[in-house]
Amino acid sequence: MSIETPISGMVKRYLTQVKEMYGDNLFFEDTGISFAIQSSFNTSLTEFEKAINKCQKCPLGETRNKFVFGVGDPSAKLVFIGEAPGRDEDRLGEPFVGRAGKLLDKILSAINMTREEVYICNILKCRPPDNRTPQCEEIETCLPYLETQLKIINPKLIVALGATAAHTLLSIKTSLGSLRSKIWKWRDIDLIVTYHPAALLRNPNFKRPAWEDFQWIQSIISRN
Numbered sequence: 001m002s003i004e005t006p007i008s009g010m011v012k013r014y015l016t017q018v019k020e021m022y023g024d025n026l027f028f029e030d031t032g033i034s035f036a037i038q039s040s041f042n043t044s045l046t047e048f049e050k051a052i053n054k055c056q057k058c059p060l061g062e063t064r065n066k067f068v069f070g071v072g073d074p075s076a077k078l079v080f081i082g083e084a085p086g087r088d089e090d091r092l093g094e095p096f097v098g099r100a101g102k103l104l105d106k107i108l109s110a111i112n113m114t115r116e117e118v119y120i121c122n123i124l125k126c127r128p129p130d131n132r133t134p135q136c137e138e139i140e141t142c143l144p145y146l147e148t149q150l151k152i153i154n155p156k157l158i159v160a161l162g163a164t165a166a167h168t169l170l171s172i173k174t175s176l177g178s179l180r181s182k183i184w185k186w187r188d189i190d191l192i193v194t195y196h197p198a199a200l201l202r203n204p205n206f207k208r209p210a211w212e213d214f215q216w217i218q219s220i221i222s223r224n
């Protein structure tokens, strides 16, 4: 049951007026209110992407070729989050389409999933020059975009691929090995940490534990 207080009534009337004036495309980025507006007006990921894909909030906006928003099912149960677009992703505007992406596709296929059935995105939407590690200020600036995506998708499970995604979403800076094999929470959504596919390409010793993680992910998703 929801009780309407004078304040909630005022907020509702205000939001209704805003919707009448601006339609569904209005975003107040990185505020709690933004999401109240988005969810109450059923904002879609496509509308959100349109609203942010010209972003120039950090210097990466100047050096990128394409803004890499994310790809997949907008109501996916499972979301994979990597670090940032690389050269191929920056060229094509889609996450995980280079060598690491091909490996991710293969792993997904081994657990009977396709990239169309899940959602794939990154902590950063723009490529850092020479694929350098994202800087704290870039992550801080870009993170509200990912947070809004996750709120719109509302998946059952988030998989953080690699240390940048894990450390950002969990605000813990311990080793990737110690973050694996546990169910964490991002807000109230379950989150699992595993190796980034690029790490598997560099170090084949990670392949077996990663395969165990993905089998576990499959079992969680098939239960839900």
Ligand code: URA
Residues within 6 Å of the ligand: 082, 083, 084, 085, 086, 089, 094, 095, 096, 097, 098, 100, 101, 122, 198
């Ligand atoms: N590595 C990432 O973290 N993300 C991509 O989209 C591609 C490579």
